[in-house]
Amino acid sequence: MQLLDTLDAALRELDAQHLRRHRRTAESPCAPHVRVDGRNMLAFCSNDYLGLAAHPAVIAALAEGAARYGAGSGASHLISGHSRAHAQLEERLAAMLAPHLEQARALYFCTGYMANLAVLGTLAGKDAEIYSESLNHASLIDGARLSRARVQVYPHADMDALAKMLAASQAKTRLIVSDGVFSMDGDIAPLRELLALAEHHGAWLVIDDAHGFGVLGEHGHGVLEHAGLRSPHLVMIGTLGKAAGVAGAFVAAHATVIDWLVNRARPYIFSTAAAPAQAHALLASMDLIEGSEGSRRRAHLRALTQQLQAALQLRHWHYRATRTAIQPIVLGENAQALRAAAELQRHALWVPAIRPPTVPPGTARLRVTLSAAHTADDVDRLAAALNQLDSEAGHAS
Numbered sequence: 423m424q425l426l427d428t429l430d431a432a433l434r435e436l437d438a439q440h441l442r443r444h445r446r447t448a449e450s451p452c453a454p455h456v457r458v459d460g461r462n463m464l465a466f467c468s469n470d471y472l473g474l475a476a477h478p479a480v481i482a483a484l485a486e487g488a489a490r491y492g493a494g495s496g497a498s499h500l501i502s503g504h505s506r507a508h509a510q511l512e513e514r515l516a517a518m519l520a521p522h523l524e525q526a527r528a529l530y531f532c533t534g535y536m537a538n539l540a541v542l543g544t545l546a547g548k549d550a551e552i553y554s555e556s557l558n559h560a561s562l563i564d565g566a567r568l569s570r571a572r573v574q575v576y577p578h579a580d581m582d583a584l585a586k587m588l589a590a591s592q593a594k595t596r597l598i599v600s601d602g603v604f605s606m607d608g609d610i611a612p613l614r615e616l617l618a619l620a621e622h623h624g625a626w627l628v629i630d631d632a633h634g635f636g637v638l639g640e641h642g643h644g645v646l647e648h649a650g651l652r653s654p655h656l657v658m659i660g661t662l663g664k665a666a667g668v669a670g671a672f673v674a675a676h677a678t679v680i681d682w683l684v685n686r687a688r689p690y691i692f693s694t695a696a697a698p699a700q701a702h703a704l705l706a707s708m709d710l711i712e713g714s715e716g717s718r719r720r721a722h723l724r725a726l727t728q729q730l731q732a733a734l735q736l737r738h739w740h741y742r743a744t745r746t747a748i749q750p751i752v753l754g755e756n757a758q759a760l761r762a763a764a765e766l767q768r769h770a771l772w773v774p775a776i777r778p779p780t781v782p783p784g785t786a787r788l789r790v791t792l793s794a795a796h797t798a799d800d801v802d803r804l805a806a807a808l809n810q811l812d813s814e815a816g817h818a819s
């Protein structure tokens with residue numbers, strides 16, 4: 423049983439560093455007011471930024487999709503699992519992103535994690551170079567490793583460092599890879615500068631817009647719409663389990679890139695297609711995102727964000743206001759962040775403490791996420807509790 427002893431010791435070590443992870447069990451749909459582990463809580467932790475996960479129209483479409491297409495796809499896309507619902511969703515997504523790409527097409531994946539492994543593992547080979555932003559999501563880091571390309575990490579938003587790396591490179595295939603909205607910080611990547619560098623150096627720009635799609639841009643098309651970008655050098659990944667409220671992800675790019683992924687991307691080829699009902703439900707999500715209800719929900723989300731920014735008066739903790747639904751409060755040490763999350767829980771507020779390796783050591787934080795499903799009263803309650811805990815933190819130190 424030596425292996426189990428080793429694991430036990432490693433888990434105890436995680437405990438000692440306040441890094442042990444535990445799950446909570448929700449007993450109600452994803453919404454601001456949830457029942458979790460037998461308690462009613464007000465939650466600020468999901469990525470359901472528009473409140474679509476429990477939207478009646480999306481739930482109805484999921485049921486309708488199951489009635490029409492069954493519960494499962496039965497096979498991978500290249501065998502027999504590709505359904506009319508998947509095809510319609512891909513056409514819809516391609517049309518949404520068409521203003522930003524050349525010959526836009528889209529490919530639906532089971533998860534964003536798989537989409538990122540697929541894009542980097544397929545577009546970058548052994549002879550390629552990947553320029554990876556230091557705060558990129560784990561799935562991009564893993565995709566870069568899987569590609570076996572040479573990987574260079576540039577410091578957060580440091581365009582001078584990136585320009586120097588590109589200028590020094592001889593590689594024929596080069597990919598600049600960045601989150602569009604940084605998942606644990608909520609800030610937006612310098613997209614215009616990134617695209618200018620990509621075009622100047624003949625590189626691809628791969629943007630993972632997990633937290634911008636649905637939220638940013640007049641029509642909710644994400645960071646590319648927000649920044650007004652268009653280029654044949656762009657590859658965009660959007661996730662569909664966050665603002666879109668269901669599950670899965672898509673890659674949008676030039677038709678040739680998509681064809682290459684269909685033929686070569688192992689995470690796409692060797693995996694069972696997501697349930698067609700999910701794609702059918704996502705068509706309803708896209709109607710909401712692009713329609714007047716989506717505009718109203720985005721406006722409400724922005725108003726809640728401004729309300730929180732105006733209400734928070736933190737003197738000890740470091741609040742980083744952003745233009746997105748992600749509002750981080752950086753405390754520093756793991757134990758501090760855990761203690762703050764536990765205190766909030768006593769107020770029946772559910773805010774996750776985010777620790778390394780998800781964020782760099784010494785920057786443990788509360789990651790507050792707002793949703794259009796929150797009310798102004800919800801945000802008032804959160805702000806009051808945070809202000810109180812912050813002032814108590816001052817007395818303690």
Ligand SMILES: *Cc1c(COP(=O)(O)O)cnc(C)c1O
Binds near residue numbers: 532
């Ligand atoms: C959530 C997330 C992913 C993974 O998407 P899933 O569909 O949840 O697998 C990828 N990139 C970023 C930036 C994310 O936040």
